Amino acid sequence: MFETVGEVLNNISNCVTQWTSRILAGLMGGMTAVILLAIVSRYVIKVSVPWAEELARYLMVWTTFLAGSLGLKKGIHVGISFVVRKIPPRICRWVSLISGLSLLFFFIVVIVEGFCFSMFVSRQLSPALRISMLWVYSALPTGGILFALFVIEFIVADIKRLTEKREIAGNAQDGFVLMEKE
Amino acid sequence: MTVLIITVFAIVALSGIPIAFCMGIVSLVSLLAMGKAFFLKLLAQKMVTGIDKFPLMAIPLFILAGNIMNRGELTNHLITFANFLVGRFRGGLAHVNIVTSIFFAGITGVAVADSSILGSIFVPAMEKEGYDTDVSAAVTASSSIIGPIMPPSVPFVLYGCTVGVSIGGLFLAGMIPGILLGLSLMLVSYFISKKRNYPVRDIHLSLRELALSFKNAAFALIMPILILGGILSGVFTPTEAAAVAVLYALIISLFVLRTLKISDLPSILVESAITASIVLMLISTANIFGTILTTQQIPQRVAHFLLSITSNPWVMLLLANIFLLIAGMFMAESPNIILLAPILAPIVTSLGIHPLHFGFVAVLNLTIGLITPPLGACLFILCGISNLSLEQLTKAILPFLAAEIAILFICTYLPAIPMFLPKLFGFG
Numbered sequence: 001m002f003e004t005v006g007e008v009l010n011n012i013s014n015c016v017t018q019w020t021s022r023i024l025a026g027l028m029g030g031m032t033a034v035i036l037l038a039i040v041s042r043y044v045i046k047v048s049v050p051w052a053e054e055l056a057r058y059l060m061v062w063t064t065f066l067a068g069s070l071g072l073k074k075g076i077h078v079g080i081s082f083v084v085r086k087i088p089p090r091i092c093r094w095v096s097l098i099s100g101l102s103l104l105f106f107f108i109v110v111i112v113e114g115f116c117f118s119m120f121v122s123r124q125l126s127p128a129l130r131i132s133m134l135w136v137y138s139a140l141p142t143g144g145i146l147f148a149l150f151v152i153e154f155i156v157a158d159i160k161r162l163t164e165k166r167e168i169a170g171n172a173q174d175g176f177v178l179m180e181k182e
Numbered sequence: 183m184t185v186l187i188i189t190v191f192a193i194v195a196l197s198g199i200p201i202a203f204c205m206g207i208v209s210l211v212s213l214l215a216m217g218k219a220f221f222l223k224l225l226a227q228k229m230v231t232g233i234d235k236f237p238l239m240a241i242p243l244f245i246l247a248g249n250i251m252n253r254g255e256l257t258n259h260l261i262t263f264a265n266f267l268v269g270r271f272r273g274g275l276a277h278v279n280i281v282t283s284i285f286f287a288g289i290t291g292v293a294v295a296d297s298s299i300l301g302s303i304f305v306p307a308m309e310k311e312g313y314d315t316d317v318s319a320a321v322t323a324s325s326s327i328i329g330p331i332m333p334p335s336v337p338f339v340l341y342g343c344t345v346g347v348s349i350g351g352l353f354l355a356g357m358i359p360g361i362l363l364g365l366s367l368m369l370v371s372y373f374i375s376k377k378r379n380y381p382v383r384d385i386h387l388s389l390r391e392l393a394l395s396f397k398n399a400a401f402a403l404i405m406p407i408l409i410l411g412g413i414l415s416g417v418f419t420p421t422e423a424a425a426v427a428v429l430y431a432l433i434i435s436l437f438v439l440r441t442l443k444i445s446d447l448p449s450i451l452v453e454s455a456i457t458a459s460i461v462l463m464l465i466s467t468a469n470i471f472g473t474i475l476t477t478q479q480i481p482q483r484v485a486h487f488l489l490s491i492t493s494n495p496w497v498m499l500l501l502a503n504i505f506l507l508i509a510g511m512f513m514a515e516s517p518n519i520i521l522l523a524p525i526l527a528p529i530v531t532s533l534g535i536h537p538l539h540f541g542f543v544a545v546l547n548l549t550i551g552l553i554t555p556p557l558g559a560c561l562f563i564l565c566g567i568s569n570l571s572l573e574q575l576t577k578a579i580l581p582f583l584a585a586e587i588a589i590l591f592i593c594t595y596l597p598a599i600p601m602f603l604p605k606l607f608g609f610g
Contacts, residue, residue, distance in 0.1 A: 021452045024451065024452045025447075025455075028455045029447070031242070031243075032246065039422050039426065057236055057239070060239050063459070063462075064458075064459050064463060065463075067452075067459035070456050070459075072200075076457075078201055078202075078513075079199060079200040080195050080512065080513065081557075082512075083196045098197070099199045109210055109222065110206070110225070110229070113223065113226040114226045114229075116226070117227055118226075120223070136230065137230055140229055
């Protein structure tokens with residue numbers, strides 16, 4: 001059963017990753033372009049663009065949560081790994097599973113609270129752009145959903161390995177707990 | 183409550199969950215333990231407001247500029263030019279490695295990027311010329327931390343944003359010590375090369391080759407000047423300077439060197455965003471975690487405890503240095519800067535130490551943490567490249583590490599060295 005669930009999840013997550021990457025390239029490029037535009041208009045046309053800084057900041061908020069989730073999938077977030085490195089792989093799997101579940105719990109709270117807070121501030125307008133703050137704060141629940149998706153993928157992979165009788169060769173490196181890569 | 187926070191943090195962090203999410207989980211547990219569901223609103227709000235800050239944007243932009251510059255042959259030109267400068271001395275390639283790291287500082291500002299790029303070039307090249315693998319890897323690892331000390335530097339931006347000191351001032355403070363670090367490493371490699379009888383190279387460079395390598399190396403060397411000049415003359419904020427650096431890198435690599443195609447850009451943008459998100463996610467969750475620590479008055483209690491030990495600024499600096507070196511052995515530099523700097527900086531500066539001076543010392547100290555065993559990130563990268571065990575590399579890196587810690591203490595106790603340039607430009 002876990003085979004099929006894992007496969008379906010994998011497909012969904014790969015598709016999501018692809019689209020998130022495209023959006024991210026746009027966000028990051030847009031952020032740079034907006035700041036450059038502000039500089040050019042300040043020094044060349046001598047007009048300051050009051051909304052440029054604000055827009056760039058909001059793009060960065062979105063960039064952070066979307067890119068952060070891809071970072072979790074790639075396993076590049078910094079963590080302390082010398083303990084999990086030392087314990088036997090079998091126990092490591094359990095640690096990884098429990099860590100995954102507690103992360104999932106955190107992300108669910110982030111999604112729910114992020115959604116509630118976005119609704120709470122939706123009638124508030126941003127100072128310069130005059131757009132609803134919903135557009136800014138919804139980055140958090142959106143990112144949260146991606147985070148949750150990638151964590152569920154890890155959790156399913158962990159359960160799959162735990163239910164398998166024979167020990168899989170290799171270590172827990174492919175889980176998200178060992179992250180001293182960068 | 184304090185005990186709860188510390189225990190939960192220790193358990194969660196040691197189980198391998200990335201520090202950014204540890205802070206989130208611990209904050210969540212503490213908010214739940216406080217028993218008021220309303221506080222959970224704080225979680226959402228703080229996570230967003232933490233990163234909704236203009237100065238922080240310098241971090242993704244500097245990373246992006248570095249990634250654009252890294253593509254292509256710029257590195258090779260830098261190496262040729264460094265080879266011309268220092269290749270003729272005993273242990274030539276080791277010196278070239280170090281000087282290239284100093285040049286590279288203007289491009290990346292991230293030590294792990296430095297060590298993986300230069301390591302994959304220099305370790306095989308040095309082995310081929312008869313250097314021992316462990317020495318080659320040790321030279322690369324120890325010199326890669328010069329990158330974050332000289333502008334543009336991601337850790338300095340991070341420190342400037344979290345503690346609230348001038349980013350331009352920190353950039354200036356890093357200039358002279360960065361060069362001193364390089365010189366001290368060259369001295370160590372000279373002695374090692376003499377002892378192990380590493381080759382002296384003949385440098386045959388035609389004038390034409392030299393001119394070409396200088397011209398292309400200059401493109402990379404102009405970038406820090408552009409950034410610093412823009413910031414110091416008041417033309418740009420650090421964030422704008424970073425955006426200009428991106429534009430400069432784009433123009434150079436798309437039109438001048440032509441090492442980059444437009445179609446390469448999307449992947450570079452995504453890669454840079456993901457790298458930047460490591461730091462930005464930390465800042466996001468640290469913003470809630472910091473609030474919770476403050477409600478428990480933990481920073482004040484640490485301050486009270488430290489001030490009860492000593493009120494001598496120089497002894498306090500020693501304590502802070504030792505504390506940070508130990509912290510740096512176990513945790514990466516960004517979480518350390520975010521978690522510890524806001525607690526330590528007010529204590530040390532209240533005793534009369536200049537905020538820029540302490541900022542520089544703290545960042546240098548935590549950056550050295552990247553090459554201290556058992557958990558230095560740069561060590562792991564070079565172990566991967568050179569197939570050495572951590573023990574072998576640790577043994578080889580000790581003399582270099584000692585030299586760097588010596589520079590750290592010189593900069594701590596002779597404030598004139600890091601503070602000379604900031605004072606000159608009116609930051610003192």
